[in-house]
Amino acid sequence: MANFVRGERMHGGMSDLPIAFERATVRAGAVTILDEITLTVSPGAPTLLIGPNGSGKSTLIKLGMGLIDASEGRVTWGGRTNAASPRRAMVFQRPIMLRRSAVANIEYALASRGVSRGEQARRADALLTQVGLRHLKDRPARRLSGGEQQRLALARALACDPEVLFLDEPTASLDPASTKAVEDIVRATADAGVKVVMASHDLGQAKRLAGDVVFLVRGRVAEQARSAQFFVAPATPEAKAFLRGDLVI
Numbered sequence: 735m736a737n738f739v740r741g742e743r744m745h746g747g748m749s750d751l752p753i754a755f756e757r758a759t760v761r762a763g764a765v766t767i768l769d770e771i772t773l774t775v776s777p778g779a780p781t782l783l784i785g786p787n788g789s790g791k792s793t794l795i796k797l798g799m800g801l802i803d804a805s806e807g808r809v810t811w812g813g814r815t816n817a818a819s820p821r822r823a824m825v826f827q828r829p830i831m832l833r834r835s836a837v838a839n840i841e842y843a844l845a846s847r848g849v850s851r852g853e854q855a856r857r858a859d860a861l862l863t864q865v866g867l868r869h870l871k872d873r874p875a876r877r878l879s880g881g882e883q884q885r886l887a888l889a890r891a892l893a894c895d896p897e898v899l900f901l902d903e904p905t906a907s908l909d910p911a912s913t914k915a916v917e918d919i920v921r922a923t924a925d926a927g928v929k930v931v932m933a934s935h936d937l938g939q940a941k942r943l944a945g946d947v948v949f950l951v952r953g954r955v956a957e958q959a960r961s962a963q964f965f966v967a968p969a970t971p972e973a974k975a976f977l978r979g980d981l982v983i
């Protein structure tokens with residue numbers, strides 16, 4: 735429950751957890767992207783969202799972040815329906831950087847949290863070191879490679895000191911060493927009491943990081959289980975097929 739204690743200390747007793755999806759449906763025109771999602775995200779080890787391309791992982795993250803509204807049903811954060819919150823941070827599948835240096839992108843995030851200038855430089859340096867980008871701190875962020883931008887986006891999200899951190903495939907374009915670095919950061923962040931909700935198509939990674947798994951197929955939760963349970967004895971035929979590497983559509 736470190737998470738809760740942390741939330742209380744930092745945010746005057748108002749926690750965003752648990753996040754409860756209650757028959758939440760998201761439609762775009764005639765297309766149903768998420769279909770009656772009922773799911774509770776609780777404090778603890780990372781929740782991993784897995785499922786085929788187009789199954790709704792990114793959309794579920796945006797809904798949980800409060801960036802989009804449910805067409806039907808609802809989402810509550812710590813029992814409240816207020817969508818916007820400084821306690822949640824997100825790394826997009828394709829992060830968008832400000833037209834400034836890497837370090838200035840982090841300092842901007844720190845400034846928006848009211849961190850003093852001197853402190854900004856110190857914290858930005860520590861965050862860039864943590865993600866292995868300190869040597870690139872003065873490079874324009876948009877000139878960084880895809881993988882470097884993903885790590886910068888992670889540092890920027892951590893700068894917000896979130897209670898809940900949503901990560902949408904944060905290692906999708908990273909090499910093995912950078913992937914390991916990001917996984918180490920995710921683990922350390924979770925150990926520090928931050929709730930991580932992360933989409934990944936890397937099953938090995940999901941196994942390494944997950945406390946629980948949410949398996950999506952065609953916009954529905956096909957299965958939610960403890961990680962140990964899911965990977966050893968998946969309950970649904972879809973999950974069995976997916977774990978075997980069969981195409982699930």
Ligand SMILES: Nc1ncnc2c1ncn2[C@@H]1O[C@H](COP(=O)(O)OP(=O)(O)OP(=O)(O)O)[C@@H](O)[C@H]1O
Nearest residue numbers: 762765767785786787788789790791792793794935
């Ligand atoms: N604004 C939109 N309008 C219409 N369809 C959309 C919209 N946003 C998403 N979709 C569709 O909803 C489905 C789910 O998309 P989403 O990006 O959530 O999937 P995903 O599981 O993250 O996929 P991937 O593994 O490829 O990242 C896709 O078929 C997508 O084309």
Ligand SMILES: [Mg+2]
Nearest residue numbers: 791792827902
């Ligand atoms: Mg996605």
